[in-house]
Amino acid sequence: MKAFTVHKGLAAPMDRANVDTDLIIPKQFLKSIKRTGFGPNLFDELRYLDEGAPGQDCSTRPVNEEFPLNFPRYKGASVLLARENFGCGSSREHAPWALEDYGFRSVIAPSFADIFFNNCFKNGMLPIVLDEKIVDQLFEEMYANEGYELTIDLENQKVVKPNGDEIPFEVDSFRKHCLLNGLDDIGLTLQDADAIRAYEEKRRASAPWLFDAVK
Amino acid sequence: MSGKTLYDKLWDAHVVKSREDGTALIYIDRHLIHEVTSPQAFEGLRLAGRKPWRVDSVVATPDHNVPSDASERAGGIDGIVDEVSRIQVKTLDENCEEFGIVEFGINDPGQGIVHVVGPETGATLPGMTVVCGDSHTSTHGALGALAHGIGTSEVEHVLATQCLIQKKMKNMLVRVDGVLGEGVTAKDVVLAIIGKIGTAGGNGCAIEFAGEVIEKMSMEGRMTVCNMAIEAGARAGMVAVDDITIDYVKGKPFAPKGAEWEKAEAAWRDLHSDADAKFDVVVELKGEEIQPQVSWGTSPEMVLPVDGAVPNPAEEQDPTKKSGIERALQYMGLRAGQKITEIPVDRVFVGSCTNARIEDLRAAAEVAKGRTKADSVKQVLIVPGSQSVKAQAESEGLHKVFVEAGFEWREPSCSMCLAMNSDKLGAGEHCASTSNRNFEGRQGFGGRTHLVSPAMAVAAAVTGHFTDVRKLGKA
Ligand code: SF4
Numbered sequence: 001m002k003a004f005t006v007h008k009g010l011a012a013p014m015d016r017a018n019v020d021t022d023l024i025i026p027k028q029f030l031k032s033i034k035r036t037g038f039g040p041n042l043f044d045e046l047r048y049l050d051e052g053a054p055g056q057d058c059s060t061r062p063v064n065e066e067f068p069l070n071f072p073r074y075k076g077a078s079v080l081l082a083r084e085n086f087g088c089g090s091s092r093e094h095a096p097w098a099l100e101d102y103g104f105r106s107v108i109a110p111s112f113a114d115i116f117f118n119n120c121f122k123n124g125m126l127p128i129v130l131d132e133k134i135v136d137q138l139f140e141e142m143y144a145n146e147g148y149e150l151t152i153d154l155e156n157q158k159v160v161k162p163n164g165d166e167i168p169f170e171v172d173s174f175r176k177h178c179l180l181n182g183l184d185d186i187g188l189t190l191q192d193a194d195a196i197r198a199y200e201e202k203r204r205a206s207a208p209w210l211f212d213a214v215k
Numbered sequence: 216m217s218g219k220t221l222y223d224k225l226w227d228a229h230v231v232k233s234r235e236d237g238t239a240l241i242y243i244d245r246h247l248i249h250e251v252t253s254p255q256a257f258e259g260l261r262l263a264g265r266k267p268w269r270v271d272s273v274v275a276t277p278d279h280n281v282p283s284d285a286s287e288r289a290g291g292i293d294g295i296v297d298e299v300s301r302i303q304v305k306t307l308d309e310n311c312e313e314f315g316i317v318e319f320g321i322n323d324p325g326q327g328i329v330h331v332v333g334p335e336t337g338a339t340l341p342g343m344t345v346v347c348g349d350s351h352t353s354t355h356g357a358l359g360a361l362a363h364g365i366g367t368s369e370v371e372h373v374l375a376t377q378c379l380i381q382k383k384m385k386n387m388l389v390r391v392d393g394v395l396g397e398g399v400t401a402k403d404v405v406l407a408i409i410g411k412i413g414t415a416g417g418n419g420c421a422i423e424f425a426g427e428v429i430e431k432m433s434m435e436g437r438m439t440v441c442n443m444a445i446e447a448g449a450r451a452g453m454v455a456v457d458d459i460t461i462d463y464v465k466g467k468p469f470a471p472k473g474a475e476w477e478k479a480e481a482a483w484r485d486l487h488s489d490a491d492a493k494f495d496v497v498v499e500l501k502g503e504e505i506q507p508q509v510s511w512g513t514s515p516e517m518v519l520p521v522d523g524a525v526p527n528p529a530e531e532q533d534p535t536k537k538s539g540i541e542r543a544l545q546y547m548g549l550r551a552g553q554k555i556t557e558i559p560v561d562r563v564f565v566g567s568c569t570n571a572r573i574e575d576l577r578a579a580a581e582v583a584k585g586r587t588k589a590d591s592v593k594q595v596l597i598v599p600g601s602q603s604v605k606a607q608a609e610s611e612g613l614h615k616v617f618v619e620a621g622f623e624w625r626e627p628s629c630s631m632c633l634a635m636n637s638d639k640l641g642a643g644e645h646c647a648s649t650s651n652r653n654f655e656g657r658q659g660f661g662g663r664t665h666l667v668s669p670a671m672a673v674a675a676a677v678t679g680h681f682t683d684v685r686k687l688g689k690a
Contacts, residue, residue: 016542017535018414018514022654027633031280031299033254033306035367051660054299083535085415088448089654091350092252093366114384114418114450115350115364122368172382173236186263189376192232192240196268196378199231199242207342209471209479210244213271214317214338 002124003182007105008151009078011142013068019082020089021116025098029054038094039101073146081138082109087116096123106152110135121175126154128169154180218489220386221455222421225361229344231378240378244343248275249329250307252348256371257310267314268377274338275311275318277304278328279635283598283625292321327601327627330354330568334438335603337467341456341483346373351568353444356453357437359460359486363450385419388494390426393502398685401436402570402668404428405443406508410518412498417449420496423488424454428502434463435574442569443651446515455487509555509681510653510666512543519555521683527551546655547663548643555681561644563595563676565669567632570649571600573607575669580613582673585690588621589679595622596638598630634659647675
């Protein structure tokens with residue numbers, strides 16, 4: 001996994017509440033058996049005017065000029081500003097894969113859906129929860145200033161605005177540790193293999209039916 | 216010290232190790248797998264040279280990409296026309312073969328939507344932790360299990376370690392007391408709950424559903440309710456174990472037998488919240504007040520009783536909500552103030568892990584009997600949730616009722632719930648659907664989904680618009 005330490009990047013808007021994972025990456029692209037290549041189809045139904053198909057060359061498709069991510073001023077954005085309950089709906093990890101593949105490293109919103117939030121951390125992407133009023137303000141400043149860049153400093157847990165103002169944010173210490181160091185958490189869990197085996201042994205004795213195989 | 220909630224009990228029984236930062240390693244008893252969210256996890260295992268920790272905890276079945284059309288289905292995997300779908304289903308087969316995982320393959324008598332298959336086979340049991348790379352894993356909580364959806368990285372993590380790294384969620388209680396009126400179903404109950412608390416209402420929580428209405432509800436009804444806990448933002452929904460649970464599980468193919476059953480049943484009887492347990496959030500609804508529900512917008516919280524009218528954005532103060540309503544009206548092609556019963560229906564879908572069990576099909580057939588599809592309705596798909604549901608329905612002659620009504624009787628699959636196979640809405644078409652999500656494009660590009668119960672779906676199919684099933688009269 002890619003490590004996340006300090007990231008500075010252009011902010012772009014996804015200005016609506018309850019953005020669901022079907023909207024982030026529509027189902028037809030879930031047929032892929034790979035983890036990469038979803039970027040061109042991020043927000044597919046909003047970005048293009050036609051219906052996208054997997055494996056298609058997106059460069060020749062009709063583009064929705066009214067969708068902000070298609071505005072020249074947001075080209076190369078890597079920090080997504082979003083509204084409440086971002087990432088609700090299905091558990092598809094293709095959603096963070098698509099955001100990451102497009103170039104986003106962080107999403108800032110007043111709240112996130114649980115599974116999406118969790119999936120982000122597994123993919124080197126940092127979801128940040130900020131107070132709704134602060135998010136409102138970031139939206140306003142971003143709309144008012146072309147080239148609005150935010151610096152995200154994970155170690156010190158702060159978002160730094162272009163004028164130098166700092167906004168602190170919370171993050172779980174374990175997730176922070178994994179993200180800062182780009183750690184694969186399977187390896188970490190396997191360090192506890194003895195504890196897992198001990199649990200299994202105890203459980204097998206008290207509730208053997210949980211270990212009966214399905215055939 | 217106050218007592219424990221059901222969730223507390225399930226959690227405590229599965230903690231392998233607590234960590235200082237408040238997270239814990241949680242042991243997973245049952246891991247269900249389907250073709251869409253697993254290929255990258257198996258690939259990850261291979262790349263890291265890892266093996267599954269406990270192969271016998273894993274059960275797989277393909278559901279999202281398999282065709283519902285009998286002739287396409289007859290050809291098995293090789294018969295799947297869409298090449299990308301075919302590769303995905305084949306990959307599941309190959310991965311299960313390689314790692315020695317039990318799979319109910321495309322035309323196996325055990326195949327079906329993963330959340331229908333788990334409970335009906337006894338692969339899901341009370342007291343288990345159940346995960347699947349699919350958010351509707353919350354369904355299995357109906358059996359008194361701790362069940363939730365996970366992402367693909369976590370699928371890989373569970374395969375490799377049999378554990379998940381979790382932070383304990385908050386306890387939320389949703390009580391539905393009183394009695395339900397005639398014609399009001401589990402689906403209406405859960406839609407009413409979501410309408411009340413919103414799609415983010417349960418974020419960060421595990422919801423326990425309780426109260427007289429839930430206590431009287433059948434297992435299948437409870438599954439419908441728990442299925443949509445995720446639509447209220449909660450990863451897990453659950454119901455306490457009672458006689459209804461025990462009777463349901465007894466005799467299922469993978470349920471314990473003999474002396475082991477006695478022991479298991481005794482343990483399961485404790486799976487309920489203690490009388491003095493404390494919940495962080497409590498929500499209460501009255502059964503009498505719940506009417507048949509119809510969603511009008513593009514989020515499951517945009518739902519109304521069937522006698523309601525589409526909201527007017529001008530009356531909404533909150534700017535984000537206001538623009539949400541405006542956008543939904545535009546996408547759905549509806550007018551502010553339009554009566555729900557005036558919305559015409561182009562297609563009808565009875566199926567999905569929410570409402571494709573035998574009781575759902577019986578409820579649909581009861582309304583369909585002696586009636587026929589309205590001419591204005593292009594298609595009515597009836598898609599059983601599993602091979603065994605299909606066989607049961609056919610043995611009861613339900614399929615004949617559907618066919619006589621001009622509906623299509625299909626093969627078990629997710630079908631038009633998310634339109635990964637070829638069952639799709641056309642742009643602009645309105646669908647009365649028994650599935651769980653009405654997001655933009657969910658059932659097809661530009662498609663317009665209205666979430667309803669099976670009985671309400673059929674009432675729309677035979678009248679051509681949303682209709683209060685209670686007012687349908689005699690066929
Ligand atoms: S039926 Fe629909 S919601 Fe259920 S698992 Fe299939 S696609 Fe997901």
